[in-house]
Amino acid sequence: MFNRLLKLYPNAISTNKPSTDPDYIWIKNENNYIGIPKSALSEKESSLLHVLFPFESDTEIEPTLSNSAKEWRNFLKYEGPFPTTHSDHIRFIHFSINNIRDEFHFVEWEEAVKSVFSDEIIIVPFSNSHGVIIEEQSNVSITEDELFSAIQAFESDFFFKIHFFIGQFQETNDSLKSLFPLEQSMLELSQSEHPEERIFTREKLMPLYLYRMIPNKEKNILFADVHTLLKDDIDLAETIKAYIENQSNATLTAKQLFMHRNSLQYRIDKFIEKTGIDIKTFHGAFFAYLACLHIDEK
Template sequence: MIKRLLQLYPEAITSLKPNTDSRYIWLKDESTDSYIGIPNAKLTKEEITLLATLFPLSHKQELVRTPLAEEWYQFLTKNGKIPYSKAENIRFIHFTIPNMRDDFQYNEWEEATKSLFSNEVIFVPFSHHHGVIIEDHPNFSISEEELSSAIEALESDFFIKIHFYLGFFQPIQNQVKHLFQLEQRLLAVSLTAHPEERIMTREKVIPNYSYLNLPEHERPILFADVHQILLDDPDLTKTIKTYIENQANATLTAKQLFMHRNSLQYRIDKFIEKTGIDIKTFHGAFFTYLACLHVDGLQGQ
């Protein structure tokens, strides 16, 4: 097979071990325990996909941090000192790429992602799979909408799925490390609770985070009068949860659930009548949403 590939790609090279030259994709021939490196420029996306199916893709680019990124890495994950910065405030944009293949061109992805920002940012990779982007210009920060519009192109170009967690700006002080650690936990919750979401924020994650931090033995007691009603009617649970997620927008909810608006209103009124909880108020909606998460958890067991 190696000989055949050399005929198809005369510029390819062979070796007993793959190297870290990002210009090549390295494939392993299990029969000879040797490798062939094919120039990226000679491969189409379709060819890369086909080769990934036929061969173990062995090439992984070396993970390189700039000196400043290394300082942040040591501070955030080890016992390093907080790096000096002229900026007053920063925020962390966490990223994770759960389905990365060995042929993933991390350096190219990093450069493409950097180009999305109006100002220079600091990339701090922890591995080829995850890390943080540090942004220090609040007035020119990337918006959720801008990042969302770019994700489709990034995923298409690099054959990946990527998740971002957008943090909020905070003064640079030692407390910022605790913020980073908290946001890492929020990211982990979001990946479990909302695996389909590409961009998460604290506003989106806090309901799930709040529910998970309730003592497990207290949850059945707290939602006792509500969860049986929801368990008995799964469609009602989905309706109420979607309605709350849509900020009580009945028209949008009815459209998403392929339901007549009057039928939706009937279900909402029915829930309020049975439970005495008005989900059209903030407090009623927040409590009921936690109850829906509790029911989802019970059904997932």
């Protein structure tokens, strides 16, 4: 029977532990589970599976969604209408949780998150491990520092690691549907490239995002001279990268790198002399940062 189901639904998956992805219906086969995408089922097929098999994720492990959360999920993931909102501007705060324990309770974590925000928010989970927070713009919108403090408490209380991507407030219209997957991809990029970081924003990720958009062949051409000059001096490239990331603040960079400020200035002058790139200008700093990313990649 279960082998036939797997053949009938090629996109179905078999595993020894069901996930909490609300886009799947899970049925039990002794000690294994089969997950069938809801999008692959007609209404009659779904009803039949409900009758034949007692275990399903949407009744046992899927987080309970409010009507507002259902509206947003249907809009963002499917073809649902634009959700009801009371604000002219909203933003997405995407989250992804790693190292979840078996006894993790999403509802408890959801309540903890809501307590951090001054105003009411909507949490839209796509699984136990990732989702999005819908925040309406107000005079007391949460800051990056406040969210970072909350992360430390979350990770201490729930014993997991969590990453956030804080989007920008946008007008509440249909363009949000296109913005949403773009911001999700930026969160995924931040996790893959900087797993040690907990919070990212568009501004922080934009240089890396743009660098990834450049075809490899063109990267090799654009940054060939810098790579040739610095390939044997990786520490210099890392120093310049840190200096630019710290908004050209020499004192902060020297402290971060456990270096005397004069030694840092010597390295900055050395980089400018070797490459001819004046990192004290905006355009020079931006190009040098992309070049340093390329050296890291090599």
